[in-house]
Amino acid sequence: MATITRTPSGMWKALVRKKGWPATIKTFRTKRDAQDWARRTEDEMVRSVYIHRAPSERLTLRDALIRYRAEVTPTKHPSTQQREKRCAAVLEKRLGDYALAAITQDLVAAYRDERLKAVSATSVRPELSLLGDLYNIAIKEWRIGLPINPVQMIRRLAPHPGRNRRRLRHPDQEQDEEARLLKACDEYPTPCWAGSCAWHWKRVCAPARSPPCAVIRRTWSTALFASTRQRMAVPARYRSPGRDGKRRPYEFRMAWKKVIRMTGIQNLRFHDLRHEAVSRLVEAGLSDQEVSAISGHKSMQMLKRYTHLRAEDLVECLDQVMNRSRSSIRADNQG
Numbered sequence: 001m002a003t004i005t006r007t008p009s010g011m012w013k014a015l016v017r018k019k020g021w022p023a024t025i026k027t028f029r030t031k032r033d034a035q036d037w038a039r040r041t042e043d044e045m046v047r048s049v050y051i052h053r054a055p056s057e058r059l060t061l062r063d064a065l066i067r068y069r070a071e072v073t074p075t076k077h078p079s080t081q082q083r084e085k086r087c088a089a090v091l092e093k094r095l096g097d098y099a100l101a102a103i104t105q106d107l108v109a110a111y112r113d114e115r116l117k118a119v120s121a122t123s124v125r126p127e128l129s130l131l132g133d134l135y136n137i138a139i140k141e142w143r144i145g146l147p148i149n150p151v152q153m154i155r156r157l158a159p160h161p162g163r164n165r166r167r168l169r170h171p172d173q174e175q176d177e178e179a180r181l182l183k184a185c186d187e188y189p190t191p192c193w194a195g196s197c198a199w200h201w202k203r204v205c206a207p208a209r210s211p212p213c214a215v216i217r218r219t220w221s222t223a224l225f226a227s228t229r230q231r232m233a234v235p236a237r238y239r240s241p242g243r244d245g246k247r248r249p250y251e252f253r254m255a256w257k258k259v260i261r262m263t264g265i266q267n268l269r270f271h272d273l274r275h276e277a278v279s280r281l282v283e284a285g286l287s288d289q290e291v292s293a294i295s296g297h298k299s300m301q302m303l304k305r306y307t308h309l310r311a312e313d314l315v316e317c318l319d320q321v322m323n324r325s326r327s328s329i330r331a332d333n334q335g
Contacts, residue, residue, distance in 0.1 A: 002038035052145040062096035105153035
């Protein structure tokens with residue numbers, strides 16, 4: 001049952017009470033608007049599709065992002081936290097004044113298209129991902145009345161195809177990139193073989209076995225491991241001191257840039273070594289589960305993106321299968 005009353009300020013207040021539903025109230029400027037809203041609300045309650053939208057109409061995206069960063073972001077990996085901080089700043093600047101209920105799929109699609117004119121899809125994708133996850137949290141955990149997640153109602157951006165750069169191997173030529181790279185690393189004054197952009201020395205262990213191993217947790221960076229215990233024990237003087245005088249993890253990026261200039265290799269990034277390593281493990285015959293355990297990939301789909309098999313290796317493998325098949329057929333015929 002709806003009750004329409006006039007307030008001392010001249011506004012019209014609509015109050016809807018229905019058994020099985022919480023009392024709902026809203027204020028309007030005109031009596032007709034109050035009556036229309038009360039009629040729609042009662043109809044939605046009868047059809048059991050009513051959603052209490054008041055919280056989503058009051059909460060702006062800016063305030064929602066503040067709450068998300070305080071409650072959800074700290075539970076994620078540090079690199080993800082930094083990325084979400086950048087994405088949240090862009091979203092807040094462009095959509096921060098909108099209430100959550102006012103952000104429609106048309107508005108999100110317009111935001112996507114406008115951003116794509118300025119930056120690449122690689123930059124826009126994490127922004128939309130953050131916005132979509134915020135709406136999921138608001139609906140499922142914050143219990144804010146939102147009928148849909150607008151990000152899920154728009155066209156998704158195609159994932160980046162990824163790099164397929166493989167180091168060329170020509171053992172009989174002086175242009176062998178692998179040999180040039182390893183030689184330059186050996187000649188570099190500091191230990192370039194020690195692997196990621198920020199190597200945490202506490203994660204390095206040298207057990208009583210050969211070769212020693214290193215364990216890297218919660219990271220996607222590739223590490224190049226030494227083959228002897230002596231090389232694993234890197235002197236502390238190679239750790240870069242900070243302004244406070246404390247030794248920091250060894251900074252690898254500048255050393256990598258210098259090594260690449262020394263070799264003259266073109267279009268080779270340090271992360272390409274990860275592609276090369278994963279592809280070689282697959283070529284060596286390791287299963288997907290074994291490769292993912294070594295590389296740290298959590299899904300087979302992501303592992304496939306990082307695996308780039310060379311066409312000549314695939315042809316050679318196919319030839320071997322065909323030859324074994326022919327040999328088996330001949331053996332059966334002779335028998």
